[in-house]
Amino acid sequence: MPVLITLAVLGSIAFSSAVHAGTPAELLAGYTAQAGKPAVPERGQQFFNARHGREWSCASCHGAVPTQSGKHASTGKTIGALAPAFNPERFTDPAKSEKWFRRNCNDVAGRECTAAEKADVLSWLLSLKK
Structure with a gap:
């Protein structure tokens, strides 16, 4: 029983750190803590560019290398880099980041992404430099 309580407390602390993050690096730290393992940028890139049983991949709207504006595959609406x-401005508002992860993961994977998947994708996005 104490192990379950400890895991629950650790989980809420990890969730809290992701929710209160103000920078992409802080958000990544929260997702990594939730996942309980290090983020892997290469795995994030693979996830981003792969289809997961649905019609689209993340790259369908954001581009294979999301350093430029993309275009929503269905509506044609421009999406910033x-x-x-x-x-x-990306990944500085935790509530907005969670909202879009939830929506986009549902569109791409038909489910919410795991903390590890979010951490991997975000670590890859943070590795892309000018």
Whole structure:
């Protein structure tokens, strides 16, 4: 029983750190803590560019290398660069980041992404530099 309580407490601390993050690096730290393992940028790139049983991949709208504006595959709406080095507003609002991860993961994977998947994708996006 104490192990379950400890895991629950650790989980809430990890969730709290992701929710209160103010920078992409802080958000990444929160997702990595939730996942309980290091983020792997190469795995994030693979996830981003792969289809997961649905019609689209992340790259369908954001581009294979999301350093420029993309275009929504269905609506045609312009989407600003996703990589934080190319769009400094990205991943600075935890609530907005969670909202878009939830929506986009549902569109791409048909489910919410795991903390490890979010960490991997975000670590790859943070590795993209000007």
